[in-house]
Structure formats: C-alpha cells, structure tokens
Amino acid sequence: MKNNILLFVLVSVLVTELFSSCKHDIPQPLIILNNGNNGIGNGNVSLPPCNSDSIYFDEQIAPILVSNCTTQGCHNSISHIEGIDLSSYAAVMASDVVNPFHASSSNLVKSIVTNNPGDVMPPSPSAHLLIAQVDLIKNWINQGALNLHCDAGCDTTYVTYSGIIAPLMTNYCNGCHGGVSPSGGINLMSYADVAVFAANGSLYGCVSHDPFWSPMPKNSTMMPQCKIDQIRIWVNAGAPQN
Numbered sequence: 577m578k579n580n581i582l583l584f585v586l587v588s589v590l591v592t593e594l595f596s597s598c599k600h601d602i603p604q605p606l607i608i609l610n611n612g613n614n615g616i617g618n619g620n621v622s623l624p625p626c627n628s629d630s631i632y633f634d635e636q637i638a639p640i641l642v643s644n645c646t647t648q649g650c651h652n653s654i655s656h657i658e659g660i661d662l663s664s665y666a667a668v669m670a671s672d673v674v675n676p677f678h679a680s681s682s683n684l685v686k687s688i689v690t691n692n693p694g695d696v697m698p699p700s701p702s703a704h705l706l707i708a709q710v711d712l713i714k715n716w717i718n719q720g721a722l723n724l725h726c727d728a729g730c731d732t733t734y735v736t737y738s739g740i741i742a743p744l745m746t747n748y749c750n751g752c753h754g755g756v757s758p759s760g761g762i763n764l765m766s767y768a769d770v771a772v773f774a775a776n777g778s779l780y781g782c783v784s785h786d787p788f789w790s791p792m793p794k795n796s797t798m799m800p801q802c803k804i805d806q807i808r809i810w811v812n813a814g815a816p817q818n
Contacts, residue, residue, distance in 0.1 A: 622727065623725055623726050623727040624726055624727065625726060625727050625728075625729070626726035626727065626728045626729075627726065630719065630724055630726070631712065631715055631716040631719055631724075632724045632725065632726055632728075633665050633716070633722070633723050633724065634665070634723075634725065634800070635726070635728055635800075636712055636716070637712065637713060637716050638664075638665070639747035639748045640705065640709050640712070640713065640747060640751070641662040641663075641668070642662075642663065642748070642751075642793045642796045643747065643748050643749060643750060643751030643752060643793065644697075644698050644702070644705060644751030644752075645662045645697065645698060645751070646661075646662055646663045646793075646794075646796055650698075651663075651671075659671065660673060662684075663796050664797075665723045668684075669721070673687075674717055674721045675717070676717065676720045676721040676722075677717070677718060677719075677720055677721075678717070678718070679713070679714040679715075679717040679718050682717050684713065684717070685710075685713060685714055685717065688704070688705050688710055688713070689710060698751065701755060701756050701757040702751070702755050702757070703750075703751075703754060703755040703756075706746075728802070730802035730805065730806075731806075732802075732805055732806060732809055735806045735809045735810045735813070736810075736816075736818040737767055737770075737810065737815075737816065737817055737818055738818065740806050740810070741770065741806070741807065741810050742767070742770075744799075744803055744806070744807070745764050745765075745770060748793055748799055748803070749764045749792070749793070750764060750765055752793075752794070753765075759794075767817050770815070771815050771817070774810070774811045774815035775815065777789075779807060779811060780804075780807050780808050780811050783798070783799050783803070783804050783807055784798075784804050784808070785798055
C-alpha cells in the first residue's frame with residue numbers, strides 16, 4: 577500500500593514538473609513584416625506607412641544600385657568585381673563598402689563622388705549618378721545604413737508618365753538604358769524612347785519576367801509588384817504622354 581502511495585506521489589510530481597516546464601516553452605508565432613516586395617515576409621502583417629524623414633533601402637537605395645552598379649560584369653552576385661556585390665542589402669553590407677553613420681568615409685560614396693575619371697563609379701561611358709541620388713545614398717548611410725521597410729502605398733488610380741513612369745525609369749532603368757552608350761542599344765531616357773517599348777510589349781514583358789522577354793532589372797530581383805502594376809496600367813491605357 578505504501579509503495580502504491582509513494583508511486584502515485586512520484587508520478588504526480590513528475591507530471592507537475594513536466595507541465596510547469598513546458599508552459600514556458602510554447603513556440604511563439606514568427607511574425608515577418610512584408611511590404612509586398614520581393615519575398616519580404618508572407619503578407620500577413622501590415623507595415624507602418626513610410627516616414628518622409630527616413631530612407632528605405634528597398635524602396636529608395638536598391639533601385640539606384642541595381643540600375644547603375646550591378647550590370648553585367650560589374651558589382652552583381654555573379655561578377656562581384658573586386659569582391660563587391662551591390663545586388664541586395666545583405667550583399668552591400670558584406671562587401672564592406674558602407675561605414676554606417678559615416679558617409680564621407682564609406683567607399684561606396686567615395687567611388688561615386690571622386691573626380692578621378694579612372695576611379696569614378698559608374699565608369700565611363702555610363703553617366704554619373706544624379707546629385708539627388710548621391711545625396712540619398714549619403715543620407716541613408718548617415719542614418720545608419722539601416723534595412724528599414726515600410727508601406728509606401730500603391731497608387732494605381734491615376735498613373736501618369738511624368739508623375740510615375742518617368743521617375744520609375746530613372747530609378748530602375750536609366751543607369752543601364754541611358755547615357756551615350758545604353759545597354760543593348762536600348763535608351764529609356766525620354767518619353768518617345770519608352771513609348772516604343774511600351775507599344776511592342778517588351779517594357780511590361782521584361783519587368784514582369786515574362787518568359788518570352790529578358791527579365792529586368794538584369795541580374796537582380798523583380799521590381800516591387802506595385803511598380804510592375806503601374807507599368808501595366810499605363811501601357812494598357814495606351815502609354816499616354818501625361
């Protein structure tokens with residue numbers, strides 16, 4: 577009888593210990609933020625709206641680097657000339673070209689502002705970055721070179737060439753398809769140039785990664801879906817010069 581009582585007590589203690597230890601080990605759900613861009617999260621959690629005082633890598637910095645620095649034979653994940661890959665946030669930081677909070681001592685900034693023709697990036701005959709683009713990169717670094725994400729919204733109600741498509745071309749395309757020697761002989765610097773490729777279907781086909789067209793931006797991830805949708809809407813409207 578004593579043995580049965582003792583066994584019961586031992587079992588009770590073990591069960592109590594088991595449940596008391598397990599209740600602290602319940603796995604918590606993994607929450608991943610998502611702005612609808614290129615695989616960030618699963619779309620179940622809303623992001624905060626973008627803050628005009630903050631600079632966001634995916635929305636503002638990545639397009640400049642992809643368009644101007646990650647072309648074939650340059651600083652992409654395949655070529656990574658001089659060990660530098662600028663095709664993603666992780667790659668940029670691993671390449672040791674950014675000194676957070678100190679833009680002036682960052683090699684990325686030094687290479688795009690130098691007056692030495694042999695060292696300046698992008699190299700000739702590519703056009704230099706716009707002053708506004710250089711300032712944006714500097715400010716991003718001085719803010720800590722953070723990988724922030726936000727909900728920039730997606731205006732698909734009134735897509736104009738001047739307000740949406742032209743800035744999109746500047747940020748994502750003109751680094752390759754502009755200047756005196758545009759990649760593939762394709763220049764997207766003016767409305768007339770863009771309208772030609774909108775009309776033949778290649779503009780939307782390339783950015784949407786249609787298998788019949790060469791995926792763009794080259795050697796990088798797709799544009800954010802919002803940007804692709806805006807191009808589609810503008811093209812379907814007849815690509816007006818508005």
